[in-house]
Amino acid sequence: MDVAIVGYGFLGRNLLTSVVEKWSAIKAVDPYFRLVGVSNSTGYAFSPEGLPLHGVLDSGGLEHYSGFTLGGTSLELLDKCSPDLVVELTPTNIVDGEPGLTHIQHSLRMGSHVVTANKGPLAHAYWELNAEAQKHGVMLLYEATVAGAVPLFSLVRECLQADRITRMLGILNGTTNYILTRMHFEEIGFEAALKEAKERGLTERDPSIDIGGHDAACKAVILANAIMGKRVKLRDVKTRGIETITAEAIRLAKRSGYTIKLVATVADTVEVAPRLVPVNHPLCVHGTLNSVYLESDLAGELTLVGHGAGKQTVSAIMNDIITVLKRTSH
Amino acid sequence: MDVAIVGYGFLGRNLLTSVVEKWSAIKAVDPYFRLVGVSNSTGYAFSPEGLPLHGVLDSGGLEHYSGFTLGGTSLELLDKCSPDLVVELTPTNIVDGEPGLTHIQHSLRMGSHVVTANKGPLAHAYWELNAEAQKHGVMLLYEATVAGAVPLFSLVRECLQADRITRMLGILNGTTNYILTRMHFEEIGFEAALKEAKERGLTERDPSIDIGGHDAACKAVILANAIMGKRVKLRDVKTRGIETITAEAIRLAKRSGYTIKLVATVADTVEVAPRLVPVNHPLCVHGTLNSVYLESDLAGELTLVGHGAGKQTVSAIMNDIITVLKRTSH
Numbered sequence: 001m002d003v004a005i006v007g008y009g010f011l012g013r014n015l016l017t018s019v020v021e022k023w024s025a026i027k028a029v030d031p032y033f034r035l036v037g038v039s040n041s042t043g044y045a046f047s048p049e050g051l052p053l054h055g056v057l058d059s060g061g062l063e064h065y066s067g068f069t070l071g072g073t074s075l076e077l078l079d080k081c082s083p084d085l086v087v088e089l090t091p092t093n094i095v096d097g098e099p100g101l102t103h104i105q106h107s108l109r110m111g112s113h114v115v116t117a118n119k120g121p122l123a124h125a126y127w128e129l130n131a132e133a134q135k136h137g138v139m140l141l142y143e144a145t146v147a148g149a150v151p152l153f154s155l156v157r158e159c160l161q162a163d164r165i166t167r168m169l170g171i172l173n174g175t176t177n178y179i180l181t182r183m184h185f186e187e188i189g190f191e192a193a194l195k196e197a198k199e200r201g202l203t204e205r206d207p208s209i210d211i212g213g214h215d216a217a218c219k220a221v222i223l224a225n226a227i228m229g230k231r232v233k234l235r236d237v238k239t240r241g242i243e244t245i246t247a248e249a250i251r252l253a254k255r256s257g258y259t260i261k262l263v264a265t266v267a268d269t270v271e272v273a274p275r276l277v278p279v280n281h282p283l284c285v286h287g288t289l290n291s292v293y294l295e296s297d298l299a300g301e302l303t304l305v306g307h308g309a310g311k312q313t314v315s316a317i318m319n320d321i322i323t324v325l326k327r328t329s330h
Numbered sequence: 331m332d333v334a335i336v337g338y339g340f341l342g343r344n345l346l347t348s349v350v351e352k353w354s355a356i357k358a359v360d361p362y363f364r365l366v367g368v369s370n371s372t373g374y375a376f377s378p379e380g381l382p383l384h385g386v387l388d389s390g391g392l393e394h395y396s397g398f399t400l401g402g403t404s405l406e407l408l409d410k411c412s413p414d415l416v417v418e419l420t421p422t423n424i425v426d427g428e429p430g431l432t433h434i435q436h437s438l439r440m441g442s443h444v445v446t447a448n449k450g451p452l453a454h455a456y457w458e459l460n461a462e463a464q465k466h467g468v469m470l471l472y473e474a475t476v477a478g479a480v481p482l483f484s485l486v487r488e489c490l491q492a493d494r495i496t497r498m499l500g501i502l503n504g505t506t507n508y509i510l511t512r513m514h515f516e517e518i519g520f521e522a523a524l525k526e527a528k529e530r531g532l533t534e535r536d537p538s539i540d541i542g543g544h545d546a547a548c549k550a551v552i553l554a555n556a557i558m559g560k561r562v563k564l565r566d567v568k569t570r571g572i573e574t575i576t577a578e579a580i581r582l583a584k585r586s587g588y589t590i591k592l593v594a595t596v597a598d599t600v601e602v603a604p605r606l607v608p609v610n611h612p613l614c615v616h617g618t619l620n621s622v623y624l625e626s627d628l629a630g631e632l633t634l635v636g637h638g639a640g641k642q643t644v645s646a647i648m649n650d651i652i653t654v655l656k657r658t659s660h
Contacts, residue, residue, distance in 0.1 A: 025492065159489065160645065298642065300479060300636070300642040302480065304632070305612040306629060307630050312628065314628055319491050
């Protein structure tokens with residue numbers, strides 16, 4: 001299988017490192033696996049015979065790789081290498097999902113399977129992209145888009161095949177969970193905790209996307225559509241952030257065995273808002289951890305806790321890639 | 331597919347109820363699905379054309395079903411109906427795994443796939459049974475044997491395909507977790523909490539299997555073999571129970587933000603013992619809930635929490651059954 005990575009940054013490098021580490025396992029599933037193209041926002045590297053993985057990794061930045069085409073676009077790369085599988089890892093754009101949305105649409109239309117960690121395109125065009133994938137008989141997998149390394153879509157697809165999920169609650173944003181955790185344990189105010197989160201590099205350039213609940217809302221939309229079969233758009237999500245949570249409010253909650261968390265709720269409606277959560281409830285996780293609590297007709301209640309961001313997300317991307325390889329290898 | 335249920339009791343009735351509820355979904359996967367035999371410890375019902383599910387369910391006990399053969403054994407039933415799939419649900423026998431072990435061996439040898447919720451046979455003969463299944467080209471699935479409704483084996487198989495699991499910690503016994511939870515929150519002694527557990531019907535006839543850690547040890551053996559590829563027998567597990575945990579010990583732990591839980595550890599060695607667990611750690615769940623904490627090379631840390639026993643276990647059995655149906659339906 002010919003594979004291209006579009007949006008080679010932090011996750012891309014970590015993915016490539018894991019591909020090298022797990023090379024023999026990958027080759028056991030697909031002896032023809034090779035990386036034919038890699039792009040970032042400034043250009044791309046391409047080789048129809050397969051790029052040398054160590055060469056790309058050791059170049060100290062894709063721009064410094066000897067075969068790098070400065071100024072080439074990701075779409076050019078895709079047209080050039082017609083990969084069987086495109087791994088789309090560009091940063092999330094919450095406004096319109098671009099450029100990821102166009103990359104994914106383009107890939108699906110040319111008959112490529114797509115694995116992505118980019119929640120923007122899925123949050124904006126979940127059903128459109130899935131229809132496109134179906135039309136072209138290819139897979140679109142996006143395990144990494146919600147709760148990073150925590151299996152959710154593959155879990156429901158493969159481990160809860162007979163269950164009907166009736167309700168989901170999630171702590172889906174690590175930055176706000178870090179802030180609320182510090183407020184809970186250190187009894188400091190929101191501004192002080194936000195400052196700490198910034199110093200630790202846990203905030204985006206525009207922190208309001210996390211703080212205002214918009215990142216969590218994107219994830220809730222994907223969960224609602226993908227797991228509960230709803231037809232929900234981002235504008236349907238009632239979203240409130242954590243800006244107005246005071247040290248006093250958390251102190252009061254704490255006194256009664258609760259704390260305040262930014263919770264995404266997917267039920268009859270889809271909402272993101274600060275909620276009281278009992279500190280002994282499995283959903284109540286601290287630091288930058290994410291958690292998802294499912295209610296289903298057979299299993300009852302099930303909670304998953306893990307890393308919502310960072311290099312651990314590679315686990316989800318690799319699992320999606322291997323799923324594509326396995327399902328196409330016969 | 332012709333299916334037989336061996337050991338029709340509490341779980342069997344709940345399974346059959348779910349099969350009726352999910353009938354159209356099952357038929358969509360396998361149009362030829364039918365239940366040809368059902369046995370319990372006193373006899374069996376058999377019909378080569380398929381038993382009427384409502385008839386069996388509504389009979390008010392299998393013995394009262396009109397087609398019941400009193401005194402017939404499960405092995406006789408298996409020989410009579412040669413099912414494609416045997417669902418083995420007899421009660422766990424921790425001493426030698428019987429009669430489940432013989433039922434499963436017999437089924438595999440006659441070329442039947444096996445789905446089981448019975449941990450005894452797996453704890454006693456994990457590798458032998460898997461070798462037998464492989465030899466006869468059939469599946470042996472046992473999701474329900476450890477942590478009931480919590481997906482573990484299917485999770486690792488389907489959702490963590492690229493990950494290498496390096497360590498597991500589990501709270502795998504609901505009875506002891508209930509007792510320790512009451513001791514933690516009510517600050518009562520072990521005997522008082524055990525009495526409560528008995529009154530609530532949470533204990534087995536011989537409570538020492540739970541209290542002494544032996545039930546958890548069986549589950550740890552299965553995890554060690556199935557998920558970490560070890561070759562461990564029950565006798566290799568260092569097992570300590572919770573009989574000697576005092577109210578005072580839990581009070582001290584609590585004062586420092588900890589509690590005491592019966593934890594199964596699967597790492598270089600396999601152990602079951604009371605351990606201090608930070609109350610804010612995702613593994614720390616209360617009541618009869620079970621939890622499993624995994625460490626892996628890619629995903630880092632992942633915790634799953636859910637129902638370890640009861641009718642929710644049907645979720646795991648149904649998932650295994652659908653997996654067999656899907657993999658054999660082409």
